[in-house]
Structure formats: C-alpha cells, structure tokens
Amino acid sequence: MTIKRHGLAIGLERTGEQFFLSLRVHGKLTHEDYQSLAPMLESAMEGIEDPEIDVFLDARELEGWQARAAWDDLKLGLKHGREFRKVAILGNQRWQQLAAKVGSWFIGGEARYFEEESEAMAWLESSP
Numbered sequence: 001m002t003i004k005r006h007g008l009a010i011g012l013e014r015t016g017e018q019f020f021l022s023l024r025v026h027g028k029l030t031h032e033d034y035q036s037l038a039p040m041l042e043s044a045m046e047g048i049e050d051p052e053i054d055v056f057l058d059a060r061e062l063e064g065w066q067a068r069a070a071w072d073d074l075k076l077g078l079k080h081g082r083e084f085r086k087v088a089i090l091g092n093q094r095w096q097q098l099a100a101k102v103g104s105w106f107i108g109g110e111a112r113y114f115e116e117e118s119e120a121m122a123w124l125e126s127s128p
Contacts, residue, residue, distance in 0.1 A: 005061075008033045012040060017048050020124075024058040029065045034072035041080070053080070054124050055087040058117075059096050074106075082108035088120035089113050 006027035013020040021041065025033075045051045065073060077084075084107040089100045091113060100113035114120035 006030070008036070010037055010040065012044055014044060017051050019044065019051060019053045021053055021055045022058075023055065025062040027061070028063045029069040029073070031066060031068040031072055034069055034076065038072070038076055041076075045080075045083070051083050052085045053083050054085055056120060056124060057087065057089045059089055059091040059093075062091070062096070077103075077106040081106050084111075085109040086124055087111040088124050090117055090120050091115070 004027060007025070008029070009022075009024040011020075011022035013022075019041075023037075041053075086109050087100070087103060087107065089096055089103075089111060091097065092115060097113040100111045103111040112120075112123060114123070
C-alpha cells in the first residue's frame with residue numbers, strides 16, 4: 001500500500017504594508033488548500049491601501065495542482081497579482097522553472113526559480 005503525502009504549510013508575516021508569505025507544499029495542491037490560503041491572505045491585507053507581498057514557495061515536493069486548484073490559483077493571481085512584488089520558487093524540476101517564468105506574466109512584480117534556499121532568501125531580502 002502506497003501512502004500519498006499531502007500538506008500545505010502557510011506562514012504569513014506583516015511589517016507595515018509589506019507581507020512575507022511562506023508556503024511549503026507536499027503532494028498536489030487542492031481546492032481545499034486555496035480555501036485556507038485565500039481568506040488568510042485577504043484578511044491580513046484588509047484595510048491596507050497598497051500591500052506588497054513577497055512569497056517564498058518551497059515546491060521541491062510539489063506534484064502539481066488539481067484542476068480546481070489550478071483555477072483557484074489563477075483567480076488569486078488575477079485578484080491580487082499586482083500586489084505581489086517578488087515570488088521565489090524553490091524547486092528541483094524543469095516545469096517549476098517554467099512556471100516561474102509564466103507566473104511573472106500574471107503578477108506586478110517578478111517570479112524567479114531557485115534550486116538553493118539560501119539564494120532564494122537572499123534575493124527576497126534584497127532591495128527591488
């Protein structure tokens with residue numbers, strides 16, 4: 001019997017109008033994952049005129065998205081895309097590198113792919 005591991009760890013920090021969102025994914029992202037993530041993000045940004053969001057996504061154990069979750073991801077990007085300043089995707093697959101390039105088309109800032117966590121964090125902490 002094979003056990004499929006799934007999980008989404010979410011961390012959200014705020015300093016003034018700037019947010020740091022940390023996501024670690026195991027398995028496939030689900031609609032339920034977005035049902036947890038979206039309200040948390042929207043509640044944290046409530047009342048802030050021009051929020052800026054930096055994201056660290058550890059996708060090394062990400063296996064993809066369920067179809068409905070992919071739709072949720074697109075909706076989240078369309079609604080808040082201009083608020084994303086930097087998105088660092090830590091991965092180990094060619095498709096994740098491509099996802100970072102495509103993701104940049106849908107956000108106001110920049111998305112980059114990294115294979116080393118220290119490089120991803122250094123880029124996120126650097127000035128724009």
